[in-house]
Amino acid sequence: MTNKPELYWEDFPVGEEATFGAYEVRKDEMIEFASEFDPQPFHLNEEIAKTSLLGGLATSGWHNCSIAMRIMWDGYLHKTASMGAPGVEEVRWRKPVYAGDILSMKRRTLETRRSKSRPGMGLVRFGWEMFNQHNDLKMTMEGWAMFECRTPHKAEA
Amino acid sequence: MTNKPELYWEDFPVGEEATFGAYEVRKDEMIEFASEFDPQPFHLNEEIAKTSLLGGLATSGWHNCSIAMRIMWDGYLHKTASMGAPGVEEVRWRKPVYAGDILSMKRRTLETRRSKSRPGMGLVRFGWEMFNQHNDLKMTMEGWAMFECRTPHKAEA
Numbered sequence: 190m191t192n193k194p195e196l197y198w199e200d201f202p203v204g205e206e207a208t209f210g211a212y213e214v215r216k217d218e219m220i221e222f223a224s225e226f227d228p229q230p231f232h233l234n235e236e237i238a239k240t241s242l243l244g245g246l247a248t249s250g251w252h253n254c255s256i257a258m259r260i261m262w263d264g265y266l267h268k269t270a271s272m273g274a275p276g277v278e279e280v281r282w283r284k285p286v287y288a289g290d291i292l293s294m295k296r297r298t299l300e301t302r303r304s305k306s307r308p309g310m311g312l313v314r315f316g317w318e319m320f321n322q323h324n325d326l327k328m329t330m331e332g333w334a335m336f337e338c339r340t341p342h343k344a345e346a
Numbered sequence: 347m348t349n350k351p352e353l354y355w356e357d358f359p360v361g362e363e364a365t366f367g368a369y370e371v372r373k374d375e376m377i378e379f380a381s382e383f384d385p386q387p388f389h390l391n392e393e394i395a396k397t398s399l400l401g402g403l404a405t406s407g408w409h410n411c412s413i414a415m416r417i418m419w420d421g422y423l424h425k426t427a428s429m430g431a432p433g434v435e436e437v438r439w440r441k442p443v444y445a446g447d448i449l450s451m452k453r454r455t456l457e458t459r460r461s462k463s464r465p466g467m468g469l470v471r472f473g474w475e476m477f478n479q480h481n482d483l484k485m486t487m488e489g490w491a492m493f494e495c496r497t498p499h500k501a502e503a
Contacts, residue, residue, distance in 0.1 A: 226412040228419055229428060242429055242492070250431065251412045255383040258408050262385055271386060272399055274407065276438040282431070335399070 194270035197339035198311025201298045208295045209264025211322075212256055214248060216288035222252040247285035253328050254280060257319055260294045270337035272310060277332035284327050291322040299331070309341045351427035354496035355468025358455045365452045366421025368479075369413055371405060373445035379409040404442035410485050411437060414476055417451045427494035429467060434489035441484050448479040456488070466498045 223232035227249035231241035238246040248256075254277075286292070300314035312333050319328035380389035384406035388398035395403040405413075411434075443449070457471035469490050476485040 222412075225416070227415045229423070229430065231430065249412075249415070250433070251408070251415050254411065255379075255406075255408045258406070259383045266386070273386065273388065274439070276407070276436070278436055279433070280435070280437070281433040 194268060196269040198336040199339050201301060201313045203298050203301060205298045208293055210260035210293045212260050212292045214286055214288055214290045219248050219288055223249050227251055243285040245287060247287055250282040253282060253286050256292060257294055257317065272335040272337060274332060274334045277330055279331045281329045283329060284325055286327050293320050303342050309338055311336055311338045351425060353426040355493040356496050358458060358470045360455050360458055362455045365450055367417035367450045369417050369449045371443055371445055371447045371449065376405050376445055380406050384408055400442040402444060404444055407439040410439060410443050413449060414451055414474065417449065429492035429494060431489060431491045434487055436488045438486045440486060441482055443484050450477050460499050466495055468493055468495045
């Protein structure tokens with residue numbers, strides 16, 4: 190973590206795509222997360238879940254987002270000059286995530302720009318898709334992330 | 347949780363506002379969450395955090411979202427006929443959340459409609475704001491939630 194980063198803002202050109210991860214969702218972790226943060230009955234109780242829109246015991250959507258973050262950290266973020274993110278947009282929980290799902294994240298660079306106010310920082314707009322091992326699309330997100338620039342620039346007007 | 351719900355779709359009229367919660371963020375929980383899902387150095391290491399955009403050790407944004415969910419569950423969702431949510435939009439991590447912050451959520455109803463495809467279901471578009479005890483706005487979100495209707499309706503065209 191104190192090593193010099195491999196990837197900077199310049200390393201995410203528009204149109205670039207990559208896929209990361211094989212994160213297996215375990216029932217005990219699913220229930221642990223839901224118990225702590227999202228104890229809706231359809232995240233905790235199999236019988237109730239079966240009759241819910243989820244069709245069976247499924248993760249909290251916030252758990253999916255958190256797993257997505259972990260997959261991205263392990264896949265590439267740990268070797269980037271990441272400066273965090275200002276937020277996220279258009280999170281869509283498209284299909285329930287069940288225990289036994291093995292999740293991956295596909296990342297696509299949609300847009301990039303240098304920061305106007307911080308000369309050493311660049312922004313990248315990513316689109317993300319979460320799939321399971323059967324190629325079911327489980328979740329989509331879009332959002333900006335902030336990275337250090339390899340080559341600093343003057344602040345733009 | 348198997349009790350009859352108190353609040354249905356009809357109970358969230360446009361313009362309604364309410365505030366919930368006093369969730370104190372603890373440093374050990376902050377680090378536990380980050381270690382599991384978002385181990386960026388500025389969520390784990392005080393010295394690195396001080397020189398980062400966060401200005402000090404702060405929660406993962408996904409932890410904030412998860413805490414928001416818990417505050418809403420405890421505040422009102424547990425007594426609603428909630429059917430979950432299709433996603434969330436415009437999550438903005440506006441200020442870092444630090445250990446010792448005591449968080450509350452303000453909920454505002456922005457828009458409502460009955461489901462076109464499911465006669466017994468209604469949708470509510472909420473705007474949420476997360477504040478700490480000093481009234482600092484930490485996070486904002488918008489999104490649709492799904493509830494059972496007290497009075498079922500015919501599916502609309």
